[in-house]
Amino acid sequence: MATTITWLGHAALKIVTGGKTVLVDPFLTGQPTAPCKADTLTADYILLSHGHGDHLGDTVSIAKRCGATVICNYELSEYLAKQGIKTHGQQHGGGFQHAFGRVKLTIAHHGSALPDGSYGGNPCGFLLYLNDGKIYAACDTGLFLDMQLIGDEGIDLAVLPIGDNYTMGPDDAVRAVKLIRPKRALPIHYNTFPVIAQDAAAWADRLRRETTCTPVVLKPGNSCELS
Helix, strand or coil, X not given: CCXXXXXXXCCCEEEEECCEEEEECCCCCCCCCCCCCXXXXXXXXXXXXXXXXXXXXXXXXXXXXXXXXXXXXHHHHHHHHXXXXXXXXXXXXXXXXXXXXXXXXXXXXXXXXXXXXXXCCCCEEEEXXXXXXXXXXXXXXXXXXXXXXXXXXXXXXXXXXXXXXXXXXXXXHHHHHHHHXXXXXXXXXXXCCHHHCCCHHHHHHHHHHHCCCEECCCCCCCEEECC
């Protein structure tokens, strides 16, 4: 069965692969573009890229309700474990074979304070080695040259922020695609709030003109398959 990726608005994703459901940065409560409520989602795993409230979001409530394991950096894993959450802490450059596939943490240029202001460790992206392909979820980051090394892995789908202000904007996200060289690219982290409003269709047109990558622009709640 093919892996499906559903955009849940902002930076939240639902990935169904290998018989498991994986959520990424499940910020739904208070997110104006969210296509569903947090209590309607189930998960076996949650990938948490950093501690900001618009990414930590509903992680705790979903993990407690579903018994999901949260994969994140070590500092966040310790923070969540104290709240009774099952966690698996990793660090940048380290990978681990989970039940749904191998997960490797990549660098991300961003911050990671928790909502209470405490230290949340370093932010990260995720490189997912799945049975039917490879996904690079950049999460919240600016452009960095080592994206070229990530691209050397042979990425089937790159999930990239385009909102600007807090992350890469459209111009740098095009440059990121040129470094990563993925087969397809999915834009996220835009149009949630006025400060990150962007024209994803215009960005997609640039990819078609300037790269060999196929853009995949979804509305919140819509899905694509990994191929």
